[in-house]
Amino acid sequence: MNRESDGERAVRVALDNLGLKYEQEKEINFLKGDFKGSRRADFFLPKYNIYIEYLGGWDKKDTEEQKKERARYNEKKDAYSLNDLKCIYIYPNQLNYVSNVIKKGIEKFGHKAEPLPIYKNPLAISITTAIIFLLLSPLSFTIFLTLLFINIILIIIFSLTRCPNCKRVFAKDHVSTDFERIEKRPWEYRIETKYLYSDGSYKNSTYTEWRTRIERIKILKNTKECKFCGYKWTENEEINLDKATRPQTVYSRRTNYRNPATRTY
Ligand SMILES: [Zn+2]
Structure with a gap:
């Protein structure tokens, strides 16, 4: 048996605190498609049939070593997933909240949430009520437009946090950000010069x-x-790298012309 690392100890303590029964250094034999005859998982939870691997070398300082370690871990992950083994992977930066990672992992594998039917779908419900409030608004503008406004905020929050698969809201967990590409895009602009009267009010503009x-x-x-059904999806995010250096497009010039509206004779 290998010597237990600090990280593995932290995982073991967390398992003890959670009151979970586990086996340490669990041997796994004859995985299909695996060139290794047998592997050892750091922990195994017999009640849930879930393995736990602590990826201690994931963030090795030395880049060469880190590369090697990650390749080794990824190969292990591939072997597990090819064999449909349920495994919770714990990264070094998760050690502070390792109990949560374990709990969430068990939930995810344990009971994958089924998609919600339409009458329980929060987004569909909030859109329906928004339409009802809009239809009722002639009865009392202040009441129903306020309710409608609150509803629209809910619709926005629900749309931003929902899972496209099971339709639950507040479901989104961020996994990773990957660089895709740099795109070149034209931005059209013209420069406006605003002329102001001597009192500072607006006179006219040239472009x-x-x-x-x-x-x-x-x-x-x-x-x-x-968080609920484990479904993974991707969302694109755009960052305009040149927005900060956009030229100023509006200039104001105060003239000596007097504002005719306030002119006194
Ligand atoms: Zn879901």
């Missing part, structure tokens, strides 16, 4: 011709995971 500036858009792919 330059339209100009085009090519800006770089960084496109990121965010992987999200549903």
